[in-house]
Amino acid sequence: MEVGKLLSRWWFLALVSLGIGVPSACLVLISLIPEVMPTMLLEGADTPRLLFLISSFLSICGYLVSFICLPLLIVPRHSIDGGGILGPDDLVRAGFEVTRRRDAFDVRVAKYSVLRMYEGGHAFRCLPTSTAIWAIVLLFMAPQLTIIVFLIALYVHHGCCKGLRGMPVRSGAPAPEERSVEEIIGDSLMGAYMLAREAADVRRSSYNDHALILVILALVAWVALLAICAPDLIEHGSFAWLGLGTLVIVAATAIGVLILRERRSKDVAREETWAKKLLSVIREEEGAGSPIELLLCACQEVPIWLEVRRRGIWSREPGRTLLIFILLNVGVGSMLQYSYIWWGYFFIGMVCLAFGIFLFSYQIVSARFESREIAGEWERKMGEMDSLLESGRGR
Amino acid sequence: MDRPDLYVMARILERLWRDPSPMLKTRLQVAIGTNYDVFSRYLDWMCERGLTSLVDEDGHQKVLLTDEGREAYRRIAMWINEVVHGKRG
Numbered sequence: 001m002e003v004g005k006l007l008s009r010w011w012f013l014a015l016v017s018l019g020i021g022v023p024s025a026c027l028v029l030i031s032l033i034p035e036v037m038p039t040m041l042l043e044g045a046d047t048p049r050l051l052f053l054i055s056s057f058l059s060i061c062g063y064l065v066s067f068i069c070l071p072l073l074i075v076p077r078h079s080i081d082g083g084g085i086l087g088p089d090d091l092v093r094a095g096f097e098v099t100r101r102r103d104a105f106d107v108r109v110a111k112y113s114v115l116r117m118y119e120g121g122h123a124f125r126c127l128p129t130s131t132a133i134w135a136i137v138l139l140f141m142a143p144q145l146t147i148i149v150f151l152i153a154l155y156v157h158h159g160c161c162k163g164l165r166g167m168p169v170r171s172g173a174p175a176p177e178e179r180s181v182e183e184i185i186g187d188s189l190m191g192a193y194m195l196a197r198e199a200a201d202v203r204r205s206s207y208n209d210h211a212l213i214l215v216i217l218a219l220v221a222w223v224a225l226l227a228i229c230a231p232d233l234i235e236h237g238s239f240a241w242l243g244l245g246t247l248v249i250v251a252a253t254a255i256g257v258l259i260l261r262e263r264r265s266k267d268v269a270r271e272e273t274w275a276k277k278l279l280s281v282i283r284e285e286e287g288a289g290s291p292i293e294l295l296l297c298a299c300q301e302v303p304i305w306l307e308v309r310r311r312g313i314w315s316r317e318p319g320r321t322l323l324i325f326i327l328l329n330v331g332v333g334s335m336l337q338y339s340y341i342w343w344g345y346f347f348i349g350m351v352c353l354a355f356g357i358f359l360f361s362y363q364i365v366s367a368r369f370e371s372r373e374i375a376g377e378w379e380r381k382m383g384e385m386d387s388l389l390e391s392g393r394g395r
Numbered sequence: 396m397d398r399p400d401l402y403v404m405a406r407i408l409e410r411l412w413r414d415p416s417p418m419l420k421t422r423l424q425v426a427i428g429t430n431y432d433v434f435s436r437y438l439d440w441m442c443e444r445g446l447t448s449l450v451d452e453d454g455h456q457k458v459l460l461t462d463e464g465r466e467a468y469r470r471i472a473m474w475i476n477e478v479v480h481g482k483r484g
Contacts, residue, residue: 181412181468181469181472184469184472184473184475184476185472185475185476187476187480188472188475188476188479188480191476191479191480192479195479290405290406290409291409292405292406292408292409292468292471292472292475293402293405293406293409295475295479296401296402296405296471296475297402298479299475299478299479302478302479378478381474381477381478382478384474
């Protein structure tokens with residue numbers, strides 16, 4: 001398959017990022033620490049100064065390159081020449097993991113790469129999976145390692161490019177307007193399967209998120225414990241309270257993770273069972289049961305799946321999640337460090353922080369409104385259930 | 396029968412929809428998986444409302460899906476489709 005020019009040259013991303021990021025990092029470094037560079041170059045550098053310089057360069061270069069390559073990865077829409085990619089239902093039948101979005105659908109094409117298809121499979125965007133987003137977020141917390149984000153972006157981009165070439169393309173004329181009952185039922189089965197599948201994935205990834213939060217809380221608690229025990233440690237050299245406290249924190253974290261895992265496995269198994277049942281009916285396996293009865297039962301589950309989907313809003317919109325994180329991170333960082341660098345950083349930090357908080361709040365509020373609207377619509381539809389068999393009830 | 400179970404009704408309609416030729420009552424009852432009394436009550440209810448009709452063929456009573464029955468099945472299918480896809484973001 002012939003793909004867009006930009007994607008076929010995936011190294012373009014690398015060249016642009018490095019071409020702009022590395023010289024810019026040098027310029028920023030020279031302008032921020034003017035006394036360090038000339039001293040080092042003219043008089044020779046001692047080890048701490050050299051280490052400081054390398055560390056500063058890696059941090060600035062890492063952030064700059066990452067900030068350039070991430071939008072280059074996520075933002076552009078690439079067009080697909082020819083008939084376009086198959087529809088989401090056909091892709092599921094072909095064994096792809098598909099998630100429906102508003103006016104689009106996501107296809108997982110590699111372990112860390114997702115293609116978001118638009119315009120009926122004629123255009124797409126490259127996106128990282130939720131695991132890749134978490135890795136990026138964690139790397140942003142360690143300035144000297146931020147440059148690794150660049151490598152992740154390249155890997156994700158490469159995965160999308162490779163995955164796209166292996167995807168089945170559409171052939172022949174588009175589907176007719178009028179659908180038969182069999183097609184409607186097939187479409188409903190596929191829609192219900194995707195909802196169940198997505199609910200299972202969201203429940204699974206929410207466990208990872210909660211476990212990570214628990215571990216971070218444990219680390220914060222341990223740092224607090226260290227601060228409390230510091231006087232005792234310095235004065236008496238006793239590790240007793242620190243050791244005991246550490247044991248309690250480790251035990252509490254382990255128990256918490258185990259409880260989370262137990263709860264997750266039940267929830268995930270429930271959604272997985274639904275997805276398996278629906279898939280076996282879609283594939284018309286022997287003993288799969290009545291499609292219409294299964295669908296009627298699945299209708300009762302729809303609000304639960306939609307609610308789970310709402311809770312997974314952060315992984316559903318990875319680009320926006322990443323942007324929010326970057327804005328908050330840059331905002332807080334700039335406001336804390338402006339006095340060492342430049343007063344303008346305080347203003348930039350404030351703008352970034354305000355915009356980040358606005359996007360964060362908007363994401364939560366819009367998800368709540370969407371959830372309320374969906375619940376109302378579902379209740380209205382369920383109220384119609386009893387009147388379905390009345391004759392002469394036209395649509 | 397005051398309030399029929401839509402799940403059973405849908406199963407009957409689906410079975411008859413798949414097989415357009417008249418079907419033996421006992422064969423349909425086995426395919427639906429309910430006992431004969433319950434099945435008979437549902438069948439009577441559906442015949443009263445014109446969703447199915449009984450025909451005599453080769454000395455056996457067979458069940459046939461009427462046009463109203465086909466329309467009812469289509470309505471159920473459309474309704475499910477709207478519940479599954481409706482308002483999905």
